[in-house]
Amino acid sequence: MLSNKPAKLDFGHPPETIPFWKRLVHEALSLSTPTPFYLFSALPVAERMAELDAALTNAGFQPAIGNRQPKISFRHWLSCKTQPVAPLLRWWREQGRGIEVVSEFELRAARAEGYAPENILVNGPAKHHWLPQFELHALAVNFDSPAELARLLPQAKKLNWRCGVRINTSEEFDPENPQFPTQFGFMPDEAVTALKKLLRAKARIETVHFHLRTNVSSVRVFERAIGEVAEVCRAAKFSPWHLDIGGGVPVRNVLTRGGKVYDGEFGLRSFAQMLRQSAKLFPSLREIWLENGRFISTGSGVLVVKILDVKARRGVRQLICDGGRTLNALMSVWEQHALLPLTERRSEEMLTIVHGPTCMAFDQLARIPLPRSLKAGDHLVWLDAGAYHIPWETRFSHGHAAVWWHDERGLRLVRERQGFRDFWGQWLP
Ligand SMILES: Cc1ncc(COP(=O)(O)O)c(C=O)c1O
Known part of the structure; x- marks a missing residue:
């Protein structure tokens, strides 16, 4: 209505x-x-990025642009699906930042706009049906299912992909039908098996990932999801370098149909401070990865x-x-x-x-x-x-x-x- x-x-x-x-x-x-x-x-995008960066920097993180790797830093990936607009992709690349893609066309678009493979993060389900055609070295790839991992593991090793595993925590569900799970990622027990498999295969496994949904209403939801991911890592005896928390920071200046704001209970400062605390759960952590679409480009x-x-x-x-x-x-x-x-x-x-x-x-x-x-x-x-x-x-x-x-x-x-x-x-x- x-x-x-x-x-x-x-x-x-x-x-x-x-x-x-x-x-x-x-x-x-x-x-x-x-x-x-x-x-x-591009100007409002730059403003939102500056705000997010200020909150993260104040909480004690450092920006990671390009290949510089200070102690614990944060890295923003452009969510291509949110705003697949060529000049935005170009403008973003000129800032030295990477892009997150979830389809063959998005990967081709990123390549067409000049992104080097090491600045491309491949997410999304069922990519074993299209990713094998790309002979790209050092891509970052977050696996989404056991079938995908089985099919892509040899290629991941051959091409030295920086591998990750998407974990479906209990905080992730279909927002329109919360009693049902989403279709994405590995369930925690499957994720433990997948991480062990990647470790055994001596693949370059570096990342654990989740994306909860859009407009996550509270920082606590992220905190609980990160806690579950840390449990998975402990069970798999795996210490990730990168914690990729997807997108989901809520939009501003937009109301629900019922007239409520989306970000009423979400503060960027407490988000950044929560990340600083939660990072302690991962002893080898080097970078927090963020893939915000809506917050940045709405x-x-x-x-x-x-x-x-x-x-x-x-x-x-x-x-x-x-x-x-x-x-x-x-x-x-x-x-x-x-x-x-x-x-x-x-x-x-x-x-x-x-x-x-x-x-x-x-x-x-x-x-x-x-x-x-x-x-x-x-x-x-x-x-x-x-x-x-x-x-x-x-x-x-x-x-x-x-x-x-x-x-x-x-x-x-x-x-x-x-x-x-x-x-x-x-x-x-
Ligand atoms: C894997 C992944 N990352 C990031 C995003 C961006 O989400 P948002 O626009 O809510 O920040 C999405 C959106 O669907 C996604 O699926």
Whole structure:
């Protein structure tokens, strides 16, 4: 259900956020950009990274960039699946950081953007069906199942992969059906067997890994999961160099459908301090690995749509726009984001449903009070579109949106809006 509650326009965003995006959107529109489009910027990514780095550094860790290895350090991997946008991959690589991939296409994308194999971490299930084709030395690979390990172990040895094992702790479950486990990783007893097998085979086993889910609500959840992983290591008589805790740091400035913040009980400081304490459970630990997607990139983008038609019926106004949930913002099924008119309209507000152009009642970006004077031709800006929007775009009756990219070098178009030829040209004669 969409909320009928009045939306607080800024959703807790700092005051400079909205003018920052409005300025960039005006600039893109001044270049006669067709809507809908996404506009992504590297600057908010850099800000989130700085915050996370400050918390970790204050807790006593050191950043590990490239091959430098101070005592216990932390290393961020870009979660490619969260925001597979070519200029982001390039910008991130220029910072000397590595990338986490979970599919053949993502691995190829990382290679195409210039990542060296030792700066690529391969995760995800069933990769024994596609990874064998790659003859890449020194990849970091976290195994996900006994079958995968059996198939890939000879290659891991031959190519000197830096191996890890993903462990499915009791803190990991399907968030929509918490009584059921997820399909990922080794159960703890299987993980002990896998670690022993890797040790016996004299493979380069260095890492233990978990990824719990997205938007983990509390630091304690991570702490308990790390405790279970330490138990597995003890049972396997294995001392990892790397503890890879996946992603899951919760998003900011975004509300649940019920109107709650995701990060209400999660502090970055206590997260970092907990990691510092938990690191003591691993006597040979050199690095903590983090693979945060949503926390880092949600705030780095907006979706811009244009109002095409306006209706009023049964006490609500309906704005039919050229983009919306079905095409561009599946996240709106679960989340409420700040949505603002690009040009301020001073008039009485009325409950308004913002629809996309597809023939689905489901296609509703928001149901919030908006100025009654909004009219066809006006633009709306949906904030926090920088995570899991591109991977979940559809081509439902329409083509993909254009994409703009902004970084220290300015603003530029990086993907054209999909035209008919591309939309229909996929079919063989
Ligand atoms: C293995 C792994 N690492 C990292 C992430 C990123 O998660 P998040 O965006 O919640 O930080 C995911 C997301 O699915 C994942 O599966």
